[in-house]
Amino acid sequence: MSTYFVIAEHLQGVLTETTFEALGAARNLADATGGQVVGVVLGHEVSELAAQMAAADKVLVVDHPSLAHYSPEGYVKALEPLLQEHRPRLAIFQNTAIGMDLAPYLAARLDWPLVAYCNALRAENGAIVTTSQIYGGKVMAECRLDDGPAMVTVLAGAFPADDGRAGNSPSVEQVTPSTLNGLHTRFLQLNEPETGDVDITKADVIVAVGRGIQSEDNIEVAEELAQALGGVVAASRPVVDAGWLPRTRQVGKSGQKVKPKLYLALGISGAPEHVEGMKDAELIIAVNTDPNAPIFDVAHYGVVADLFDIVDALLETLEK
Ligand SMILES: Cc1cc2nc3c(=O)[nH]c(=O)nc-3n(C[C@H](O)[C@H](O)[C@H](O)COP(=O)(O)OP(=O)(O)OC[C@H]3O[C@@H](n4cnc5c(N)ncnc54)[C@H](O)[C@@H]3O)c2cc1C
The missing domain is CATH 3.40.50.1220 (TPP-binding domain)
Incomplete structure (x- = not known):
C-alpha cells in the first residue's frame, strides 16, 4: 500500500493553512491509489495538533524539547531516520521557508528525487505526475515519479485545505527521537512581523x-x-x-x-x-x-x- 507522508508546519500552537492544503493533496492521491496518509508533527507538547490532522489515517508525533521551535538541524535530524524507516511513496513538504529549507536538505542526504513548486499532483498508471509552476508562473513543468520514495514541495493555495480538514480522528503514534542530543544550533527568538496591520x-x-x-x-x-x-x-x-x-x-x-x-x-x-x-x-x-x-x-x-x-x-x- 502506498504511503503519503505530510510534514506539518505550525506556529505558536496553530497548524498552518498550507499544512491542511498538503493534507488535502495527500488525501486525494491516497484515495485515488488505495493508499494511506501519514501526518508527521514535530515539536514539543504538540499532541493536540496531531488530532487536528483529520484527513490523515495516522499521525506520527516526534516530541522533544529541542523541537519546541523550528530549526533546520533539529528537524532534519528528527525526520531523516523517520523517512528512512518508512520509505513513503511520497513525502509532501510545503513550498514555504521551512519546506524549502528541509526538503532539498533531506533529498540530498537520502538521495531521493525532489520536485519543488508543485501546484498539481495526480496518480497515473502507477506513477505520480507532478506539475510545477516555474519561471514566475510562465512555464508549467510536468514530472513523472515512477516509483518511491520521492519528495515534493507544494505551493500555497494550490490544493483544497477543506479536504485536509475532513475525515475521522487519525490514530496517533508517539515517536521517541534518539538523534537530537548535542545540536549545534539553538533557537533564540521569534521576530514577529509588523503588527496592527491588515492580513x-x-x-x-x-x-x-x-x-x-x-x-x-x-x-x-x-x-x-x-x-x-x-x-x-x-x-x-x-x-x-x-x-x-x-x-x-x-x-x-x-x-x-x-x-x-x-x-x-x-x-x-x-x-x-x-x-x-x-x-x-x-x-x-x-x-x-x-x-x-x-x-x-x-x-x-x-x-x-x-x-x-x-x-x-x-x-x-x-x-x-
Ligand atoms: C526576484 C524578484 C521578486 C519580485 N517580487 C515581486 C513581488 O512580490 N511583487 C511585485 O509586485 N513585484 C515583484 N517584483 C518586481 C516586478 O518584476 C515588477 O517590477 C513590479 O511588479 C512592477 O510593479 P508595477 O506594476 O507597480 O510597476 P510598473 O511595471 O512600473 O507598472 C506601472 C503600470 O502603471 C500604469 N500606469 C501609469 N500611470 C497610470 C494611470 N494614471 N492609470 C492607470 N495606469 C497607469 C503603466 O501603464 C504601467 O503598466 C519582483 C522582482 C524580482 C526580480
Missing part, C-alpha cells in the same frame, strides 16, 4: 495599487475606494519599496499570495512576479493606461483608462 491573505476584496498610483499621497484615494467596497489596499513591490505601504501589503513572489473574491489592479503592469501572487483571485479587474500591459492577460475585465478617473467614477457610483 491581505484573508481579504475578500483587494484594491491593489502599482507604480501608476504615482505618489504616497494618492494612496488615500485607494483607501477610500477599498473602504467603500469593504476591502483592503494592497500593492505591487515598487509601492512597498518606496515605503508608501508596509511590506505586509505586498502581493507577489516576494510578498503574499492572495486569493480574494475581487482583485482590482490599479496602475499595475502585471509583471510575472506580481501575477504569481494574485492570478488565482476569483475576479480580476485591471485598470491601466497601456492597452498592452500584461496585466490584461490575466484580468477577467480590463479598462484602458486613467486609474484616477475610474476610482472617482466608482466612488461616485458607490456613494449614490
Whole structure:
C-alpha cells in the first residue's frame, strides 16, 4: 500500500493553512491509489495538533524539547531516520521557508528525487505526475515519479485545505527521537512581523495599487475606494519599496499570495512576479493606461483608462 507522508508546519500552537492544503493533496492521491496518509508533527507538547490532522489515517508525533521551535538541524535530524524507516511513496513538504529549507536538505542526504513548486499532483498508471509552476508562473513543468520514495514541495493555495480538514480522528503514534542530543544550533527568538496591520491573505476584496498610483499621497484615494467596497489596499513591490505601504501589503513572489473574491489592479503592469501572487483571485479587474500591459492577460475585465478617473467614477457610483 502506498504511503503519503505530510510534514506539518505550525506556529505558536496553530497548524498552518498550507499544512491542511498538503493534507488535502495527500488525501486525494491516497484515495485515488488505495493508499494511506501519514501526518508527521514535530515539536514539543504538540499532541493536540496531531488530532487536528483529520484527513490523515495516522499521525506520527516526534516530541522533544529541542523541537519546541523550528530549526533546520533539529528537524532534519528528527525526520531523516523517520523517512528512512518508512520509505513513503511520497513525502509532501510545503513550498514555504521551512519546506524549502528541509526538503532539498533531506533529498540530498537520502538521495531521493525532489520536485519543488508543485501546484498539481495526480496518480497515473502507477506513477505520480507532478506539475510545477516555474519561471514566475510562465512555464508549467510536468514530472513523472515512477516509483518511491520521492519528495515534493507544494505551493500555497494550490490544493483544497477543506479536504485536509475532513475525515475521522487519525490514530496517533508517539515517536521517541534518539538523534537530537548535542545540536549545534539553538533557537533564540521569534521576530514577529509588523503588527496592527491588515492580513491581505484573508481579504475578500483587494484594491491593489502599482507604480501608476504615482505618489504616497494618492494612496488615500485607494483607501477610500477599498473602504467603500469593504476591502483592503494592497500593492505591487515598487509601492512597498518606496515605503508608501508596509511590506505586509505586498502581493507577489516576494510578498503574499492572495486569493480574494475581487482583485482590482490599479496602475499595475502585471509583471510575472506580481501575477504569481494574485492570478488565482476569483475576479480580476485591471485598470491601466497601456492597452498592452500584461496585466490584461490575466484580468477577467480590463479598462484602458486613467486609474484616477475610474476610482472617482466608482466612488461616485458607490456613494449614490
Ligand atoms: C526576484 C524578484 C521578486 C519580485 N517580487 C515581486 C513581488 O512580490 N511583487 C511585485 O509586485 N513585484 C515583484 N517584483 C518586481 C516586478 O518584476 C515588477 O517590477 C513590479 O511588479 C512592477 O510593479 P508595477 O506594476 O507597480 O510597476 P510598473 O511595471 O512600473 O507598472 C506601472 C503600470 O502603471 C500604469 N500606469 C501609469 N500611470 C497610470 C494611470 N494614471 N492609470 C492607470 N495606469 C497607469 C503603466 O501603464 C504601467 O503598466 C519582483 C522582482 C524580482 C526580480
